Every structure is written in structure tokens, then in C-alpha cells.
Amino acid sequence: MTTSPGTPPLPALQDRPAPAAPVDTIAVSAEGLRCSYGSYEAVRGIDLSIRNGEFFALLGTNGAGKTTTMETLEGHRAATSGALSVLGADPYRDKASIRPRLGIMLQEAGFADDLTVEETCRLWLRLSTGDPRGRPREEVIAQGLDVLDLSAKGSTRVKMLSGGQRRRLDLLLATANEPDLLFLDEPTTGLDPESRERTWELVRGLNDAGTTVVLTTHYLEEAESYADRLAIMHDGEIAVDGTLAEVLRREPSTISFEVEASVDVVELTRLGLSPDFVPTPASTQVAVPSLDLQQDLWKVLSWADAHRIRLDRLSASEASLAAVFHRVSVGDAA
Numbered sequence: 585m586t587t588s589p590g591t592p593p594l595p596a597l598q599d600r601p602a603p604a605a606p607v608d609t610i611a612v613s614a615e616g617l618r619c620s621y622g623s624y625e626a627v628r629g630i631d632l633s634i635r636n637g638e639f640f641a642l643l644g645t646n647g648a649g650k651t652t653t654m655e656t657l658e659g660h661r662a663a664t665s666g667a668l669s670v671l672g673a674d675p676y677r678d679k680a681s682i683r684p685r686l687g688i689m690l691q692e693a694g695f696a697d698d699l700t701v702e703e704t705c706r707l708w709l710r711l712s713t714g715d716p717r718g719r720p721r722e723e724v725i726a727q728g729l730d731v732l733d734l735s736a737k738g739s740t741r742v743k744m745l746s747g748g749q750r751r752r753l754d755l756l757l758a759t760a761n762e763p764d765l766l767f768l769d770e771p772t773t774g775l776d777p778e779s780r781e782r783t784w785e786l787v788r789g790l791n792d793a794g795t796t797v798v799l800t801t802h803y804l805e806e807a808e809s810y811a812d813r814l815a816i817m818h819d820g821e822i823a824v825d826g827t828l829a830e831v832l833r834r835e836p837s838t839i840s841f842e843v844e845a846s847v848d849v850v851e852l853t854r855l856g857l858s859p860d861f862v863p864t865p866a867s868t869q870v871a872v873p874s875l876d877l878q879q880d881l882w883k884v885l886s887w888a889d890a891h892r893i894r895l896d897r898l899s900a901s902e903a904s905l906a907a908v909f910h911r912v913s914v915g916d917a918a
């Protein structure tokens with residue numbers, strides 16, 4: 585091969601940076617996924633598409649079908665019907681081939697109670713193979729013990745650990761292979777704020793390095809803080825999904841303000857605001873629900889400006905994830 589003068593030679597293969605994790609390739613794909621326990625259908629035809637490197641949160645009411653979905657994606661149980669692909673394989677039939685690339689933290693860990701933390705880690709090292717992402721596994725474990733504040737517990741028997749410490753040990757062993765795809769089923773339930781912080785430090789580090797994360801949690805603020813996309817399940821179906829912004833857009837924002845008693849707030853109904861807005865005559869406090877905050881705010885401000893009305897304590901706030909969750913969970917009753 586010849587190079588023209590001034591063209592830098594291509595670096596030798598071994599000097600080139602490793603290719604970045606494939607962008608926009610799919611880690612998890614489910615179409616029409618159904619799962620039953622005998623005659624009871626717990627998951628009723630859900631579609632999921634989770635990209636490599638994405639942080640995805642699966643939220644939902646108690647009994648919505650999150651754990652059943654996770655266990656099916658993890659290959660622990662067979663789907664009743666539907667098409668499912670996890671890391672390009674059938675997670676139930678091709679378990680063995682994808683298992684080394686998965687990290688799984690179940691709701692309950694199955695540790696040997698009489699082993700110490702150190703013995704448990706050594707047992708894990710003996711049972712696992714390969715060094716994740718080129719780092720010695722011993723180093724990954726030691727670093728994880730440190731991040732999760734378990735280094736001083738090496739000689740403590742697992743049965744003597746607190747619930748939160750067991751949970752963190754569980755997380756460590758679920759992630760020590762630095763998995764390509766990590767399933768976390770309510771990883772922070774029962775953890776104190778400091779332990780939750782450490783848990784997220786470890787998980788965020790993995791996600792930043794390319795690990796796809798699928799999380800179930802009842803702490804909505806965790807999904808708000810960390811998830812690229814989320815889905816809310818109810819009664820075996822996905823009721824809402826998308827980015828946080830997309831999900832929040834489904835619930836009305838609120839424009840609220842106070843006016844003097846002489847102002848006729850009923851006039852606001854002529855501005856073409858939401859039909860759900862029904863002002864109380866003679867009220868001085870106004871709350872306008874809005875599905876187009878920018879447009880409606882402009883209408884309210886123009887009205888106030890044209891009539892020289894002062895809006896006190898004016899605020900415009902978008903809906904919360906809690907409000908969307910509430911709407912989903914009472915949806916069929918509403």
C-alpha cells in the first residue's frame with residue numbers, strides 16, 4: 585500500500601482503539617411476549633426494545649408482571665408465546681451461550697449462610713471464568729468490595745450481615761463479570777441512603793462503560809435520575825413507555841397563580857385553554873392544567889398583560905412521574 589506525502593500512516597492494528605460498543609444495536613427485543621402461571625396470564629403481550637448501552641427502567645404496580653418479565657428475559661422461565669431475543673439469542677433455549685455475558689440480581693439472593701464474605705467471593709471466582717473486559721476478576725471484586733463498603737466485612741459470615749450488606753454483596757457478585765447486560769430486580773429495596781448511593785455509583789460506572797441495564801424499582805426517583813427510557817406496567821401490560829420527557833408529556837402540566845378578588849377568572853375560559861380547566865368564580869387562586877405548557881403560558885401571560893392583571897406566585901410545573909404512575913395504576917378504575 586502506498587500513502588501520499590502528508591497522509592499519516594494508519595496505526596498498526598494493535599495500536600488502534602478498541603471499537604466502541606455497537607450503537608443502536610438491540611440488546612433485548614420482545615414482541616407480543618406472554619407468560620402464564622397455569623391458567624393465570626401474568627404478562628399479556630408486551631413489546632420491548634432495549635438498545636445496547638441503554639439504561640432501561642421497568643416500573644409498575646405490585647403484581648404488574650415486572651418480575652415475571654425479568655425472569656423470562658433472564659432465561660429463568662419460558663415465555664408462553666411471543667418472540668424474544670436477548671443478546672441475539674433465545675434466553676431460555678440458549679441460556680448457556682449468553683449466561684457469561686449476563687449479570688442478574690434477583691429480589692432474593694441464594695448465598696451459603698455459613699461462608700464468610702471472603703469465602704463467598706472466592707467461591708464465585710472459582711465458579712466463574714474469564715477476566716471481564718481484560719481486568720483480572722480479583723481486582724474487580726476487590727474494587728467492588730471497596731465501592732460497596734464491604735472491604736471490612738471479609739471475615740464476617742454471610743448470615744451475620746445486615747439485610748443491606750447482603751444486598752450489596754449480591755450486587756457485587758451479579759456485576760463482577762462486568763456483564764454486557766445487567767438485570768437488577770429492586771436492587772435498593774431496604775438500603776439506607778448511603779448504600780443506595782454506593783449501589784448507583786457501581787451501576788452507573790458499568791453503564792458508562794457500556795453495560796446495558798434493565799432495572800425494576802419502586803423508587804420512581806431512581807428511574808427519573810438514571811433511566812434513558814422507562815416503561816410502566818399494569819396488569820401484565822405496558823401502559824406507558826418512552827423517555828422520561830415523553831412519559832411526562834402524557835400528563836398535564838400545571839400553571840398556577842393568584843389574582844386579586846376583583847379579577848374575573850371565568851374570563852380565562854375564553855382563551856382556548858384545556859377543556860379540563862374549570863375556574864371557580866370569584867376565586868383568587870387559579871390552577872390551569874395544560875398539555876401544551878409553552879402555548880398556554882403565552883395565552884395566560886398575554887391575557888394578564890392586556891388587562892393589566894398582576895399574577896402573584898406564578899408558577900408553571902410539568903407533571904411528575906408519580907402523577908403518571910398514579911394515573912396508570914388507577915386508570916382502569918377511573
Ligand SMILES: Nc1ncnc2c1ncn2[C@@H]1O[C@H](COP(=O)(O)OP(=O)(O)OP(=O)(O)O)[C@@H](O)[C@H]1O
Nearest residue numbers: 621624625626644645646647648649650651652653
Ligand atoms: N409462581 C407463581 N404462581 C402463580 N402466580 C404467580 C407466581 N408468581 C407470580 N404470580 C402472579 O403473577 C402476577 C405478576 O407477578 P410479578 O411477581 O411478576 O409482579 P411484580 O410486578 O414483580 O410485582 P411486585 O412489584 O409486587 O414485585 C401476580 O399477580 C402474581 O400473583
